[in-house]
Amino acid sequence: MKKVISTILGLGVNIIIYVVAIFILFRAGAFAYEFSYEVFGEPVVSEYADEEIRIEIKDGDGSKTVAKKLKDAGAINSEWAFILKSRLSKANLMPGVYVVKASMSADDMIELMGDAENSVVKQPTAEELETGSAESQESGESTSDTGEGENGQ
Structure with missing residues (x-):
């Protein structure tokens, strides 16, 4: 039973780490896009x-x-x-x-x-x-x- 619980907790922690990593990558990409649009585009x-x-x-x-x-x-x-x-x-x-x-x-x-x-x-x-x-x-x-x-x- 302990092995099942530790496996589920380990899987949960891995999922949370991947979700956070994907979120950070998404925000970094959005920032890079917005900044490059400000520099190379014609925003007003x-x-x-x-x-x-x-x-x-x-x-x-x-x-x-x-x-x-x-x-x-x-x-x-x-x-x-x-x-x-x-x-x-x-x-x-x-x-x-x-x-x-x-x-x-x-x-x-x-x-x-x-x-x-x-x-x-x-x-x-x-x-x-x-x-x-x-x-x-x-x-x-x-x-x-x-x-x-x-x-x-």
Whole structure:
């Protein structure tokens, strides 16, 4: 009788181990599929979302920082998928303020943020900064010569 009970218990334990192993393999496969779809597919958070989301990329922000901002704003589903996708595409995310929507794919966002011309707030170029500082110095000299300045008005 003891031999029968130990055989049944051993068989039961084996069945439980196999069920758990199959469940783990199934979940791992589902995760791999979903993640690969996020990276290599064209998923969007919502096809019908028209709400504009402003994302500011500062000088020196990498794909991790941008992905966190996009995830927090609800524009992407997975930070890691965005990071991997931007690295695979060798994206160079430019500083600026960009308007994205949850209906955009990560590829579209990467393309948008890869060109500073798409920024809604234009960043001055090095030449503009040099020209602007030279003009401000000239205008500063002319106002000091006339005696009129902020206090004189």
